[in-house]
Amino acid sequence: MTRARVNSALVRRINSARLFHMIRQNPGISQQKLSQISGIDPATISIIISNLESGGIVRRDTEAPTGRAGRPTTALSLDPRAGYLAGIGVEPDAIRILISTIDGAACTDLVVPGSTSPEDAITAVRGGITAALRSLRAPRSTLLAVGVAVPALVTTGGRVVFAPNIGWRDLDLAGTLTARIKVPVRVENDVKAAALAEHLFGASRDIADFIYVMGRSGIGGGLYLMGELYRGPHGLAGEIGHMKIVPGGRPCGCGGRGCFEAYVSERAILGDLAARGHRAADVAAARQACEAGDAVA
Secondary structure: OOOOOOOHHHHHHHHHHHHHHHHHHOOOEOHHHHHHHHOOOHHHHHHHHHHHHHOOOEEEEEOOOOOOOOOOOEEEEEOHHHOEEEEEEEOOOEEEEEEEEOOOOEEEEEEEEOOOOHHHHHHHHHHHHHHHHHHOOOOHHHEEEEEEEEOOEEOOOOOEEEEOOOOEEEEOHHHHHHHHHOOOEEEEEHHHHHHHHHHHHOOOOOOOOEEEEEEOOOEEEEEEEOOEEEOOOOOOOOOHHHOEOOOOOOEOOOOOEOEOHHHHOHHHHHHHHHHOOOOOOOHHHHHHHHHOOOOOO
């Protein structure tokens, strides 16, 4: 019987990511405590932490003496001086850019005009990142990586299969941006990215199974199952916006009719209100009008 080979490089990457987030969530944690929480053996943790430290990602601070015998405990934390990360949210009408340190602390954000032209949108992303870094007086070399959230069917390799509300098809967005910006770029479906952020930073940090539903230009769902983001075989799971709820109903940006998002997305709701003479900037404004007694809203 042939024994399956273990991909040691992949295991090392997974363990490095696990320890990175544990340190982010528990600044000042010791290596001993990391081993207890993660179940990773101390020798492996020591190697990974040394690599992260040599890369400037993790720093060690020696805690004050306790008077007890033995070596002093060292506290581990992420070093915000390591550099910056950029988060990009792409919509048809706007591109939102956030710059943070590696521990997730927001430093600055800005909004630039969006575009349905891939070339114009990519140029806007690059220019927006440059402007955001300039506002921090940070050189371009301090940018470590970029994450892009886009309302689209996105493969695990970062290729946009179809973005119905922007009009993009078969676009290697990750590859193109990597070539332009010269740092690693990860492209993800916007709702999956939001679900991941909710698990890492939000109310679902301790919840293993949940669904995150978001609707702006469209409607999508991000599935967290057994503590992991579920993408499906091709990274396309959770596309609830294109369930057919009204046979032969309203036209949808995907080319079909009667889709869920054609009725309940922000764009659909604001379109309904506009047709009845009420113009609102977003759903929040429509809700405020409704609560104020506006009969149309």
